[in-house]
Amino acid sequence: MTATALQPIIVIGAGTMGRGIAQVFAQSGYDVNLNDAIPKALDEGVAFIHKMLERAMQKGTLKAEDALAIKNRLHPVRSINKTPKCPLIIEAATEILEIKSDISEIKKGQIDLKDGVNRLEGRMYKVEDDVSDIRGDVAEIKTTVNAMSDALITTSKEVKQLKAQK
Secondary structure: OOOOOOOOEEEEOOOHHHHHHHHHHHHOOOOEEEEOOOHHHHHHHHHHHHHHHHHHHHHOOOOHHHHHHHHHHEEEEOOHHHOOOOOEEEEOOOOOHHHHHHHHHHHHOOOOHHHHHHHHHHHHHHHHHHHHHHHHHHHHHHHHHHHHHHHHHHHHHHHHHHHHHO
16 A cells, blocks of 8 residues: 555544544545544543454564554544644534534534634533433432342342231
């Protein structure tokens, strides 16, 4: 596989869809600027792509030098402000209307890039906080369900003992 001088692209969102798109473009010879407002998601996206390339090498479907070239075409970008101007921006962000709207306005040049990024990053951190709150709620529900299950088991044993005494 030989890399050609193709225009760089930006992929916004490093989740399942974004990292897949980024990998395909990088494998096709494009320099890919992969961005996610959540640093952990960006790190996990890049690590996943590297893992898939390693697997392909182990299977013998990808040469080591090609995998290295693909990795070198993948550029994780912590802030969208630090991405080069690219003719193609692919949005693969979370399915939240406000976030998609902000990205669309940035792509169309309707809002200043810096203001748009600040709005986006604020929304993404809010999403991250909401997810954290939901995880906390799920943990509480799990604890309650476990306690109820234990109580039900105890009650069931007590009922069996009462029936046995009759």
